[in-house]
Amino acid sequence: MTGWIVRRHVRQTALRLVAMVLAWIMSSAQLSAAEHIVEIEKFKFVPEQLTVRLGDTIKWINRDIAPHTATARDRTWDTKRLKKGEAMSVVVSEGMQMDYFCLYHPHMKAKLVLDTSR
Amino acid sequence: MMKLNRLVAVAVLALSLSSVAVHAADNPADLNDLQLAHVAYTADNIDIRYAHLALAISKNPAVREFANTMIRDHEAVNEQALALLKKLKVQPQDNFLSKFLLKRADKLVDEMSKLRGKKFDQRYAANELAYHKEVNGLMRKSFIPNIENGEVKALFKAGLKIFEVHEGHAAMMVKKLK
Numbered sequence: 541m542t543g544w545i546v547r548r549h550v551r552q553t554a555l556r557l558v559a560m561v562l563a564w565i566m567s568s569a570q571l572s573a574a575e576h577i578v579e580i581e582k583f584k585f586v587p588e589q590l591t592v593r594l595g596d597t598i599k600w601i602n603r604d605i606a607p608h609t610a611t612a613r614d615r616t617w618d619t620k621r622l623k624k625g626e627a628m629s630v631v632v633s634e635g636m637q638m639d640y641f642c643l644y645h646p647h648m649k650a651k652l653v654l655d656t657s658r
Numbered sequence: 659m660m661k662l663n664r665l666v667a668v669a670v671l672a673l674s675l676s677s678v679a680v681h682a683a684d685n686p687a688d689l690n691d692l693q694l695a696h697v698a699y700t701a702d703n704i705d706i707r708y709a710h711l712a713l714a715i716s717k718n719p720a721v722r723e724f725a726n727t728m729i730r731d732h733e734a735v736n737e738q739a740l741a742l743l744k745k746l747k748v749q750p751q752d753n754f755l756s757k758f759l760l761k762r763a764d765k766l767v768d769e770m771s772k773l774r775g776k777k778f779d780q781r782y783a784a785n786e787l788a789y790h791k792e793v794n795g796l797m798r799k800s801f802i803p804n805i806e807n808g809e810v811k812a813l814f815k816a817g818l819k820i821f822e823v824h825e826g827h828a829a830m831m832v833k834k835l836k
Contacts, residue, residue, distance in 0.1 A: 582819055583819065583820075583823050604816070604820070605731075605734050605735055605738050605813075605816050605817070605820060606730070606731040606734050606735075606820045606823075607730050607731070607734055621730075623734065624734070624738070644726075644727050644730060644731075645727065645823060645827075647823075647826075647827075
């Protein structure tokens with residue numbers, strides 16, 4: 541009878557440990573997926589170069605009166621038209637085009653740099 | 659000093675618009691902030707009108723792209739200007755200079771609408787460059803320094819930044835179309 545109680549206690553403790561480890565892994569994963577802000581101001585992307593990791597989110601906010609976009613050089617991703625004060629986010633994915641520009645003002649160029657150190 | 663600046667600026671504009679005579683009774687030195695706002699709003703709408711003409715005539719992708727940008731940007735500036743005027747509970751005031759610009763625009767639209775192909779593209783591009791240079795010069799040297807309301811001044815400054823980009827874009831377009 542005592543042995544059965546001990547085994548049950550060990551099993552429960554093990555399950556709790558597994559649950560804690562899983563929760564830790566999940567929270568670590570969430571923490572590592574950062575959100576970056578790129579402000580569009582005076583016809584410039586600020587910052588013009590941004591280091592990101594896979595799974596990160598990049599949010600572009602237009603501070604200019606003129607509408608802008610953040611559009612991949614190969615047009616594979618796009619924020620669509622952002623009016624003053626509007627924002628749009630894109631999640632960094634594998635093989636994503638890292639150079640982008642404003643579709644309406646093509647001299648506005650910027651780039652993402654993929655950090656693969658982790 | 660403020661009146662003198664305005665007088666000089668409008669005199670420069672009048673000299674550059676040799677085809678249209680300024681009525682002797684008009685006094686450019688009397689333009690107030692609301693009249694300047696009307697001039698800016700009118701100038702914006704004139705450029706939008708030129709852009710629509712370009713979209714109706716030009717088949718050149720670069721010219722069409724530029725025209726679409728002019729429509730988007732100038733409409734955005736006008737939207738902000740109208741919102742600000744509404745907030746300040748004031749109305750822009752029509753004046754001789756706005757009428758003057760409109761009259762010249764009518765003439766230019768008539769002239770440009772008779773052109774086709776590369777001749778139209780070159781004329782449109784050259785006019786865009788000259789027009790932005792002229793308006794930017796006025797904004798920089800006369801309008802902005804003389805505007806008294808802080809919010810209106812800030813809007814003019816933001817507008818100037820946009821129009822300077824347009825001027826640079828127009829200069830590149832002129833070069834490419836030679």
